[in-house]
Amino acid sequence: TPTSRVRVYRTTTMQIPIIQVSGGRCSLLTGDIILPRAGFVNCFFEFFQKSLVPHSTARRQAKFCSFFVLTLAFFGNTLIVLQHLLTMQAHTAPLGIRWPPLHLPGGRQIRKEGPTLKKRVGILTSGGDCPGLNATIRGVAKALYARMGDSIEIVGILNGYHGLINGDYKEMCEDDFRGILTLGGTILGTKRTPFKMMRVVEEDKIDKVAAMKKTYKDAKLDCLLCLGGNGTHKTANLLSQEGLNIIGLPKTIDNDIYGTDVTFGFHTAVDIATDVIDRIHTTAGSHSRVMCIEIMGNKAGWLTLYSGIAGGADIILLPELPYDIDRVCDAVERRAKKGSNFSIIAVAEGAMNCEESRMKRKEWMAKRIESGMGTTATSRIAATIQKKTGMETRVCIPGHMQRGGSPCAYDRVLATQFGSYAAKLVEIERYGVAVAMVNHHVTENRLEDIAGKTRNIPEGCELITVARRMGISLG
Numbered sequence: 001t002p003t004s005r006v007r008v009y010r011t012t013t014m015q016i017p018i019i020q021v022s023g024g025r026c027s028l029l030t031g032d033i034i035l036p037r038a039g040f041v042n043c044f045f046e047f048f049q050k051s052l053v054p055h056s057t058a059r060r061q062a063k064f065c066s067f068f069v070l071t072l073a074f075f076g077n078t079l080i081v082l083q084h085l086l087t088m089q090a091h092t093a094p095l096g097i098r099w100p101p102l103h104l105p106g107g108r109q110i111r112k113e114g115p116t117l118k119k120r121v122g123i124l125t126s127g128g129d130c131p132g133l134n135a136t137i138r139g140v141a142k143a144l145y146a147r148m149g150d151s152i153e154i155v156g157i158l159n160g161y162h163g164l165i166n167g168d169y170k171e172m173c174e175d176d177f178r179g180i181l182t183l184g185g186t187i188l189g190t191k192r193t194p195f196k197m198m199r200v201v202e203e204d205k206i207d208k209v210a211a212m213k214k215t216y217k218d219a220k221l222d223c224l225l226c227l228g229g230n231g232t233h234k235t236a237n238l239l240s241q242e243g244l245n246i247i248g249l250p251k252t253i254d255n256d257i258y259g260t261d262v263t264f265g266f267h268t269a270v271d272i273a274t275d276v277i278d279r280i281h282t283t284a285g286s287h288s289r290v291m292c293i294e295i296m297g298n299k300a301g302w303l304t305l306y307s308g309i310a311g312g313a314d315i316i317l318l319p320e321l322p323y324d325i326d327r328v329c330d331a332v333e334r335r336a337k338k339g340s341n342f343s344i345i346a347v348a349e350g351a352m353n354c355e356e357s358r359m360k361r362k363e364w365m366a367k368r369i370e371s372g373m374g375t376t377a378t379s380r381i382a383a384t385i386q387k388k389t390g391m392e393t394r395v396c397i398p399g400h401m402q403r404g405g406s407p408c409a410y411d412r413v414l415a416t417q418f419g420s421y422a423a424k425l426v427e428i429e430r431y432g433v434a435v436a437m438v439n440h441h442v443t444e445n446r447l448e449d450i451a452g453k454t455r456n457i458p459e460g461c462e463l464i465t466v467a468r469r470m471g472i473s474l475g
């Protein structure tokens with residue numbers, strides 16, 4: 001790239017070469033600081049002269065430089081650079097330095113004139129809680145403060161979309177995010193606010209979508225981060241289509257969010273459910289019993305499949321593979337004949353038999369209620385096994401324990417990866433997306449591409465093949 005001018009500015013502690021590049025746009029440059037126009041170079045130079053020599057303190061230098069270090073950008077074209085310049089403008093204003101107006105390449109001014117350059121970021125957690133929510137909130141906050149310093153303000157929306165509808169929010173400070181990496185649940189509270197009700201005006205006469213938009217405006221948010229599962233992402237997409245700046249973060253112990261290979265909370269739940277299966281083994285063996293353990297997961301069986309394999313279950317029943325109770329009984333009897341005095345069955349909450357799989361949800365639900373054995377299949381499976389095989393059978397439901405407590409190390413790392421990535425998206429103002437992990441890389445999907453879809457165990461899933469190879473019955 002042709003270089004027209006090199007100026008070197010020296011202070012007693014550092015030397016700053018300023019390389020002015022002439023010629024066209026879009027040359028890929030690497031530099032600690034990249035300024036899109038010559039006018040900026042002059043201001044930048046002036047800044048150093050005015051601020052570092054008479055006024056400077058080491059602290060000011062460090063603060064200033066932190067905004068710029070390691071920027072790699074396309075010459076003249078990058079929002080990140082403009083964002084940095086806005087911050088720089090704010091910091092240099094007291095020194096009387098006048099900067100050229102900042103414009104996007106298309107000529108649109110990137111921010112309205114005004115004294116504040118603060119960015120206000122809302123965060124909410126919605127749907128069922130899970131380990132890793134706080135770790136993700138912390139990841140977002142720490143990365144935002146680290147990247148954008150004093151220009152960031154975080155607003156916590158309480159109890160998910162319920163808080164957004166009702167205007168329940170609070171200003172947060174850096175201290176609020178300390179010590180929560182290991183904390184289970186969510187410091188913001190959560191609630192299930194079904195997506196299908198968002199457009200429905202109920203008895204309280206509240207137009208929920210209008211109310212959410214109003215809270216967003218009242219809280220002066222620049223963007224809103226929605227941590228949640230499939231339902232949360234559907235509402236996030238709705239809000240995005242309504243013009244709000246939304247970023248989704250994928251949480252759920254079910255691991256069933258479309259477009260991401262993994263969600264935070266899942267691996268902790270796998271550890272908990274595996275521990276349950278381990279513990280059930282010893283009591284099942286001692287009593288020569290069949291034990292049916294109901295694992296969470298209504299639509300997707302990932303948690304049952306992973307914990308079933310990790311815990312050495314003998315039979316695994318999943319929502320994706322309807323079971324035949326005779327085959328389940330055969331598997332128990334085969335084990336008994338081979339000398340095993342007990343069997344462990346991992347049953348997904350959403351498991352259903354072949355007959356039910358051909359019915360509408362309403363129909364099989366009505367049948368289950370009528371039978372008086374609960375709305376999940378587990379108790380019925382246990383009763384039938386006992387009747388058909390004569391083996392004493394018990395049910396164990398760990399339930400919400402699978403969502404409780406501290407996140408495992410994997411989820412802490414994942415939460416931090418997702419959180420810090422979301423902070424980057426905020427910084428570059430990339431909205432209408434959900435953070436995801438694809439092929440071991442953190443990335444983002446457009447909300448509209450993933451909302452309303454579920455990631456079930458696919459046909460030909462490798463772990464299903466592994467289970468079969470291991471002689472595990474899938475019913």
Ligand code: F6P
Binds near residue numbers: 229297349403
């Ligand atoms: O979505 C997570 C999950 O734990 C599912 O596995 C389970 O079916 C459901 O939530 C239970 O929901 P709730 O906490 O509302 O009873």
